[in-house]
Amino acid sequence: MAKPHDRWHISDKLGATRGLVKCGQHSTYPSAKHSVGRQWEARFRDDAGRQCSPTFERQVDAAAALDGSRTDVRRGVHIDPKAGRKLFGVHAAEWLAGQVIDPSSIELMEARMRLYILPTFGELELRAIQPGRIQTWMAGLARRGFAASTIRSARTFLSQALQLAVDDGLIPKNPCRVGKSTKAPATERTRVIPWTPERVAGILQGYK
Ligand SMILES: [Zn+2]
Numbered sequence: 766m767a768k769p770h771d772r773w774h775i776s777d778k779l780g781a782t783r784g785l786v787k788c789g790q791h792s793t794y795p796s797a798k799h800s801v802g803r804q805w806e807a808r809f810r811d812d813a814g815r816q817c818s819p820t821f822e823r824q825v826d827a828a829a830a831l832d833g834s835r836t837d838v839r840r841g842v843h844i845d846p847k848a849g850r851k852l853f854g855v856h857a858a859e860w861l862a863g864q865v866i867d868p869s870s871i872e873l874m875e876a877r878m879r880l881y882i883l884p885t886f887g888e889l890e891l892r893a894i895q896p897g898r899i900q901t902w903m904a905g906l907a908r909r910g911f912a913a914s915t916i917r918s919a920r921t922f923l924s925q926a927l928q929l930a931v932d933d934g935l936i937p938k939n940p941c942r943v944g945k946s947t948k949a950p951a952t953e954r955t956r957v958i959p960w961t962p963e964r965v966a967g968i969l970q971g972y973k
Contacts, residue, residue, distance in 0.1 A: 769827035770806040772820065773799045807831040848935045849892025853926075854883055856891060856935070860926040874922055881906060881919040882926075891930050896940045899923070907950060917949040 773788075773796055780787070780794020788795040803820035805827035810816055817834070821827040857878055864871055885902045886894060899920075906916045924941035931939050960968075 767807075767828055767831035769821070769824060769831055770808055771804060771824075772796065772802065772806050773804045807834065809834045849930075850890045851930075851935055852887070853889050853891055853894060854887035856930055857883065857887070857926045860929050863929075873918075877915075877919045877922050878926075881911070881915070882923050886923070891927070891936050894927065894936075894940050896943055899940055903950065913950040920949045 774791060774793045775785075775796045777794065783794075785794045787793060788799060803822050805821045805824050806818050807821065807827045807830040808816070808818045809831060819827075819830060821830065861871070861875060861878065864874065885898075885905075889898075903916055903920060906919070907913070920941065924939060927936070927939045927941055930936050
């Protein structure tokens with residue numbers, strides 16, 4: 766396991782040189798930041814070369830973050846956590862504006878976005894959109910009586926917008942595409958009720 770940086774303490778050599786008194790709690794020399802902010806810092810560079818230094822209260826958590834980020838950087842999947850702070854609503858508007866399709870399809874996308882997606886996700890940061898929330902959202906739409914086909918298409922647009930966020934490097938994974946928990950509901954079977962001969966005759970009458 767990687768060793769995170771201890772923000773609260775300095776080396777014995779440095780402490781002795783400076784003539785400091787050892788900290789009673791950790792029996793090593795305190796830094797100027799002792800007890801200010803979280804003790805443990807995971808320092809690493811992301812795949813774009815930016816310095817990241819999230820801090821943690823427990824050493825074990827900082828070490829895990831360090832190990833994880835190093836593996837991610839090697840795999841090229843590490844994302845600066847700040848990038849995912851963009852609001853979904855802002856991102857979705859950009860995604861819609863970038864669609865090059867016929868106007869009626871844009872209208873459908875825009876309507877699905879406004880009616881079904883933005884009320885739940887618009888004010889959320891991209892990084893906060895997790896599979897669990899998507900699952901709850903779809904269940905909520907189903908409870909309100911929306912057709913499975915409507916939910917499917919709304920989910921498709923949500924997924925497309927989130928995929929752009931992945932491609933833009935804002936989030937590491939598309940939460941609509943991880944695991945099976947966010948699968949869209951199967952389209953319900955519609956029972957076909959044949960028209961009575963009287964009804965057919967009546968309709969034909971109407972066309973005369
Ligand atoms: Zn201490």
